[in-house]
Amino acid sequence: MNARGMRLVVASFTALCVVACATSQSGFRPLGSAFPAKPADFTVEVFESGAPTRPFERIARLDAHYEKTHLLHTSRDTGMADLRKQARAAGADAIIEVREMRSRVGETYILHITGIGIRYQDTSH
């Protein structure tokens, strides 16, 4: 194989790794009625523990899932940013009951973050 062929093989392998060594899946499931999405610049509150004192309604289950091979980790910040994005898409004001799960299959590191999107019932604040 000449140098050009070798470069092509290396480039193809690199492209394959970039495209196929990591996957992410994010989404939300409405728990009842669907609500219109919040704007992209809306700030979603996150309650890592406890819940807001204002009256609220649980409206969606939120999920962000990442798998990376080559022993690469996904940061919690990446997962939380995605969870906020899902919350906005679900029309949620805030996220409660956040759970982070990490596991490993061989050289694949898995991160899953889930939470419950809520909507404030009292909008006077």
Added chain:
Amino acid sequence: MNQKRIVGRVAAGLAVLFVAAAPVALAARYDGVTVSFDKPVEQVQKAAVDALTTVGVEIKKQEPTVVEGKRKNKVGLMVGSGGEILTVTLTSLEPGKTQAKVRTTKTFVGRAGQKVWDQPVLEEMAKVLGVSPPVVAAEAAAE
């Protein structure tokens, strides 16, 4: 000489048969994990959807009594991961009680990096339903 050749061929044939039949034998032994929840089938179905999502399954089939999907394949340095098909089959035993069978089917591509996800799925279903994790009998290797 001729007899030796025949014996050799029979031995080779038996070896091939043994290797080919082994996965079939294992498959017959493994039939997923079955547990029951004291919850109605509608609630258990939603818990199954959430649990499969938690382990990275892309849901392909979502029916009242069957939830099924596949984990995406990932290319790794050595073996990668993903490609398993996970199925949760539900049976309503009585009002407020549902039997759930979770089964992992390994596929050909990336088989070396695949694992059985039955237990993590059942544990997540229990969390979503707010019940204690179901006790599961020893499971056989999935094929």
